[in-house]
Amino acid sequence: MLAAMTPVSQCLRKVDHASTAADPAAGQRVLDALNELESAYRRPSERIVALEAVLHGFDRSGRVGDTPFGRFLRVTVERRQSKWSRRA
Numbered sequence: 001m002l003a004a005m006t007p008v009s010q011c012l013r014k015v016d017h018a019s020t021a022a023d024p025a026a027g028q029r030v031l032d033a034l035n036e037l038e039s040a041y042r043r044p045s046e047r048i049v050a051l052e053a054v055l056h057g058f059d060r061s062g063r064v065g066d067t068p069f070g071r072f073l074r075v076t077v078e079r080r081q082s083k084w085s086r087r088a
Contacts, residue, residue: 007040008050012057019058019069027072034080044084051077051084 005013014033018026037054041047055077 007037008053008057011037011050011054015054015058015073019073026069030073030076034076038080038084044088047084048081048088051081 011033014036015030018029018033021029034051034054037050038047041050055074058073
């Protein structure tokens with residue numbers, strides 16, 4: 001029996017896949033994955049923690065760094081966390 005993936009794991013997997021794609025839709029796939037992640041949690045504080053977990057999970061892979069994709073992911077997550085912190 002396969003264990004169900006957590007929303008963070010699912011999002012991280014999608015972000016990881018988008019980071020390796022060389023097509024213009026990769027950014028939209030990241031945004032869709034983050035939207036799905038946020039919808040899995042009810043409270044703003046849970047969403048902030050989940051977003052941080054995705055960023056740190058991707059960072060551990062060593063690919064966030066100073067790449068255009070890494071900067072896009074970091075800025076996108078930070079903006080979303082800021083939005084949720086104002087609502088917390």
